[in-house]
Every structure is written in structure tokens, then in C-alpha cells.
Amino acid sequence: MRNPAPAPKLKKTSREKVLAKCICGAVELEIDFPAFWAWHDHSKPSRRAHGCAYVTYIGTWKSRFRVKKGAKSIRRFDDEDAKGMRSFCAVCGTPLTYERARSPKWVNIPRALFETRTGREPRYHVALDESPEWSYLGAKLVPLKGYPGVMWERPKQKRRRESDGGF
Ligand SMILES: [Zn+2]
16 A cells, blocks of 8 residues: 655745725725835826825735725726726725726725835835925924924025125
């Protein structure tokens, strides 16, 4: 009688995963760690879709992305003008994904949906020339007297008064 063949070793599937959630918790997304990259998107379509000055995304391959919970709560919006597809939670409105037609294998997820590290720092700025004039770009801030926790940007002073003479 032959010896029984050794049991095949199970391939270890120990890929670390990180979780993203919408505000209400109806939808949970998951990516394999680490994300491929992270970036700040200053484009007008993203600004409007999120209602803020700019959006910070992490990007990854769709093959490393999964909807873990709440697929039926996800609604899609095909943005034909910007050639992209966005999705959001139908319950709470949280933006979930942003896919661009020119990058069909990629998906972008707002960085803010992750409560843990994603493996990438956002070091890239896209469409900075579309940034609105009211966007905060790192100007010096000082505490606002009488309002703890509020900082403000002093109005710009004229660099040269007429009385300064000039030429
Ligand atoms: Zn939600």
C-alpha cells in the first residue's frame, strides 16, 4: 500500500485588507493593503461632487477592491462631461468611488473613508490650476481672539502705500 500523499499546503492568503465606510455604515468598501497611490484632486467635478475645496483620494486596481457590504445601497452617476463614474451611498450621500474612463482598471476612493492607514501618503496634486480662489493653500493663520479653536487668515496688506514714495 502506498503512503498517502501529503496534504497540499494551503496557499496563505494573508494579504492585509483595509476598510472604508460611509457615514451611516450601510456601505463598506475594502482594498488590499497598500493602496497604489494617493492624490489631491482639485478639479471642478470632484469639488462639486464632494462639496469641498478639493478631494484626497487613494487609488488602487479594481482587482484589489471589493464592496464588502451594502452593494444595494450604492448609486452610480455617470458624469459624461468629465468622462467618469462616481458612486455614493443612497442612504447618507457619502461619495464612495470615482472611476475615470481613461483608467478603466483603476478605482479611486476618498481617503477620508478610511480610518486606518492605507499605505500611501498623498503627495500628488492634480488639476491645481482649477483650484478656486477661496481654497486654503497654506497661508499663515493666527488664532481668532475670543473664539477658541478658530484660526483665521489676516487680510492681505498693501505692500506699498502711496506715501512710501516709490520712484
Ligand atoms: Zn451611507
